[in-house]
Amino acid sequence: MIRRYSLSDTWPAVPLIALSGRSNVGKSSLINRLLGTPIAGVSRKPGRTREISLYQKEPTHLWVDLPGYGYAGTSQAERMRWEKETKVFLRERRPFVWVLVDSRIPPQRIDREWIAWLESLQLPYGVLATKADGLSQKTRYAQQKRLREAYPQAQELFFVSSRTGEGLAALHIWLSRWLKRKEGEESPYLRS
Numbered sequence: 001m002i003r004r005y006s007l008s009d010t011w012p013a014v015p016l017i018a019l020s021g022r023s024n025v026g027k028s029s030l031i032n033r034l035l036g037t038p039i040a041g042v043s044r045k046p047g048r049t050r051e052i053s054l055y056q057k058e059p060t061h062l063w064v065d066l067p068g069y070g071y072a073g074t075s076q077a078e079r080m081r082w083e084k085e086t087k088v089f090l091r092e093r094r095p096f097v098w099v100l101v102d103s104r105i106p107p108q109r110i111d112r113e114w115i116a117w118l119e120s121l122q123l124p125y126g127v128l129a130t131k132a133d134g135l136s137q138k139t140r141y142a143q144q145k146r147l148r149e150a151y152p153q154a155q156e157l158f159f160v161s162s163r164t165g166e167g168l169a170a171l172h173i174w175l176s177r178w179l180k181r182k183e184g185e186e187s188p189y190l191r192s
Contacts (some may be wrong), residue, residue, distance in 0.1 A: 021100030023068030103129035107150035126156035133161035
């Protein structure tokens with residue numbers, strides 16, 4: 001059974017893994033694929049995720065679906081509220097943050113700015129290049145090089161596809177290893 005929590009709920013004291021990225025990059029689609037059920041709302045229109053949601057399928061960790069940054073089909077005041085709420089959550093809870101970027105386009109300034117902010121807080125992060133099923137091997141190789149150059153401090157870089165499941169086995173291996181390192185450690189990832 002999958003549990004969904006909002007920020008106002010009390011959730012289990014387990015490590016948090018947050019998915020962040022521009023609006024419409026595929027965060028909610030990836031959450032749904034990881035959880036094996038369409039629990040997070042998805043839309044072709046940017047800005048569908050309007051609040052921080054936490055999901056638990058396994059007892060060992062929670063996935064966190066963050067509102068997207070950048071353009072969204074809503075007011076600037078609403079986007080500013082999302083950004084403030086997201087930044088407070090990340091500063092206080094200190095999860096591992098996966099930054100989702102669209103694998104089909106060059107690194108974007110807004111993603112670089114977001115990652116610079118994560119680095120300023122010394123938050124651990126990795127990069128998930130989404131929509132990878134649409135790339136040829138040649139394009140993927142070139143894009144991987146661009147992404148590694150753009151985000152040299154990323155702890156990991158994976159190409160993933162919510163549609164086909166590509167890259168999710170590597171992500172699950174990473175998750176298993178990361179959770180092993182977290183076992184027994186006094187961690188700021190846990191909710192007090």
